[in-house]
Amino acid sequence: MQGLEKQIPAGSSDRSASAFCQPSGRRRYVVACVLTFLMFLGNAGSALLAPILQAYGLTQAQVGAILSLYGISAIFGTLVSGAVAQRIGALATVRVAAWIFLAAYLSFHSTASSPIAAAASRLLQGLGYGLFLPSAMVYAKAQLSTRRAVYFFGIFSSMIPMPNIVGPSISSALLDRFGADEFFPLTAIPIVLAALGFLFARADAARPGMPNSGYLAVLGMRSVRVAFVAILVTGLLFGIVPSYMAELMLSRGLPVGLFFSTFTVVLFGARFTLLSFFERATRQRVVAFAIGLMSLAYAMLCASPTAFAAVGGGLAFGLGYSLAYPRLSIWVSDRFGAEDRDKPIGLFNAFFTFGTYLNPLLIGTFRTAIGVEGVMAGLAGIGFICATAILWTRAADR
Numbered sequence: 569m570q571g572l573e574k575q576i577p578a579g580s581s582d583r584s585a586s587a588f589c590q591p592s593g594r595r596r597y598v599v600a601c602v603l604t605f606l607m608f609l610g611n612a613g614s615a616l617l618a619p620i621l622q623a624y625g626l627t628q629a630q631v632g633a634i635l636s637l638y639g640i641s642a643i644f645g646t647l648v649s650g651a652v653a654q655r656i657g658a659l660a661t662v663r664v665a666a667w668i669f670l671a672a673y674l675s676f677h678s679t680a681s682s683p684i685a686a687a688a689s690r691l692l693q694g695l696g697y698g699l700f701l702p703s704a705m706v707y708a709k710a711q712l713s714t715r716r717a718v719y720f721f722g723i724f725s726s727m728i729p730m731p732n733i734v735g736p737s738i739s740s741a742l743l744d745r746f747g748a749d750e751f752f753p754l755t756a757i758p759i760v761l762a763a764l765g766f767l768f769a770r771a772d773a774a775r776p777g778m779p780n781s782g783y784l785a786v787l788g789m790r791s792v793r794v795a796f797v798a799i800l801v802t803g804l805l806f807g808i809v810p811s812y813m814a815e816l817m818l819s820r821g822l823p824v825g826l827f828f829s830t831f832t833v834v835l836f837g838a839r840f841t842l843l844s845f846f847e848r849a850t851r852q853r854v855v856a857f858a859i860g861l862m863s864l865a866y867a868m869l870c871a872s873p874t875a876f877a878a879v880g881g882g883l884a885f886g887l888g889y890s891l892a893y894p895r896l897s898i899w900v901s902d903r904f905g906a907e908d909r910d911k912p913i914g915l916f917n918a919f920f921t922f923g924t925y926l927n928p929l930l931i932g933t934f935r936t937a938i939g940v941e942g943v944m945a946g947l948a949g950i951g952f953i954c955a956t957a958i959l960w961t962r963a964a965d966r
Contacts, residue, residue: 612735645698807927
């Protein structure tokens with residue numbers, strides 16, 4: 569494993585002249601942010617995939633199975649992305665992934681009426697996502713120096729969930745106006761723009777390297793092992809948001825927006841303001857605090873079915889998640905040189921994606937016995953244990 573971990577010179581300082589590695593780095597970073605936003609703005613139409621597939625005659629069971637395939641191919645894509653990026657480069661992988669994602673999304677226009685064909689489209693969509701996200705993260709990180717890296721990387725990672733603020737509403741309006749037959753070509757326009765934009769984006773200075781950092785070697789490094797466990801728990805806690813949170817709010821007679829609006833405002837507000845403040849704290853303390861907040865949100869929602877708990881839970885969860893994901897990303901990526909960063913970031917996202925899709929599986933399995941709140945209480949306990957363990961470890965400094 570020697571040679572994998574980036575050697576950090578003694579006495580190095582974060583106070584570099586610029587937050588970007590090169591004079592052109594700012595432009596490349598902004599381009600990456602804009603194009604990533606467009607990619608996921610188009611993908612926001614996937615929020616309406618279930619009713620569209622049902623409108624084409626698929627059963628609820630078939631739709632559920634098709635939607636779940638996304639997680640399988642996404643995890644596979646994140647693992648493959650590291651090997652691909654080390655051979656052809658991060659930006660080239662982003663380009664390939666963007667066109668795969670676009671092809672998969674547009675294919676629903678022809679496959680939505682067939683369970684098998686729609687399943688193939690969904691698998692391809694997940695593969696495109698899995699290839700895209702780690703490579704886009706590596707490309708964006710390559711533009712940043714150590715100065716304020718967490719802050720700017722946090723802003724970049726916000727481009728992924730930010731389209732969900734307006735995307736589903738726009739997609740719903742297009743569906744009502746033009747119908748299912750025109751839905752996918754129209755909502756794919758931002759993805760087309762992003763795929764074309766990445767073709768003209770400039771590659772960073774780092775050249776593709778030989779695939780010399782295997783996944784097992786990365787997992788064997790004590791300096792990042794804690795971060796992988798932490799991102800798995802982060803994904804496990806986050807998984808309730810896209811799966812069962814809306815159902816939980818409605819079952820209690822509460823407006824869905826009480827949690828989601830608070831969560832969204834705090835998430836983006838913290839990314840643009842508080843991340844720079846938390847840069848001064850050690851990574852262990854920030855991550856432990858963040859996971860502790862997410863666990864506290866679960867505890868609040870379990871303890872009380874009130875509007876106050878929903879708003880408080882959204883606040884704690886939004887702040888915790890806004891701190892955890894970018895700080896853990898930098899924790900992993902900073903331990904490697906630019907030429908060896910692809911596989912670790914791919915593995916990082918695979919852990920997060922696995923945790924995200926494990927959450928609804930656990931809730932679906934145990935909710936009959938102990939209810940959604942019982943599962944959430946157990947997950948909150950796991951989160952608190954993880955946060956406490958992180959505070960007592962020094963693995964990040966080894």
